[in-house]
Amino acid sequence: MTTATEAxxxxxxxxxxxxxxxxxxxxxxxxxxxxESHKTHTPEFRDRVLREQSLLxxxxxxxxxxxxxx
Numbered sequence: 001m002t003t004a005t006e007a008x009x010x011x012x013x014x015x016x017x018x019x020x021x022x023x024x025x026x027x028x029x030x031x032x033x034x035x036e037s038h039k040t041h042t043p044e045f046r047d048r049v050l051r052e053q054s055l056l057x058x059x060x061x062x063x064x065x066x067x068x069x070x
Contacts, residue, residue: 014066019063019066022063023060023063023064026056026059026060026063027060029056030053030056030057030060033049033052033053033056034053036049037049037050037053
């Protein structure tokens with residue numbers, strides 16, 4: 001079993017349309033989590049939301065720079 005700090009390498013093929021949809025969905029999730037982080041009053045939940053935001057930003061960065069082979 002892998003831990004959160006271990007890197008996994010997977011290859012898969014997606015179309016430009018699929019990549020654009022992933023970026024749109026990740027961006028929407030990031031926007032929604034920003035609202036959550038401002039509304040929460042518990043430090044534990046806020047920390048969880050901030051970790052989620054960091055993960056979403058990283059995924060957005062990676063998918064935004066994918067090269068699509070045609």
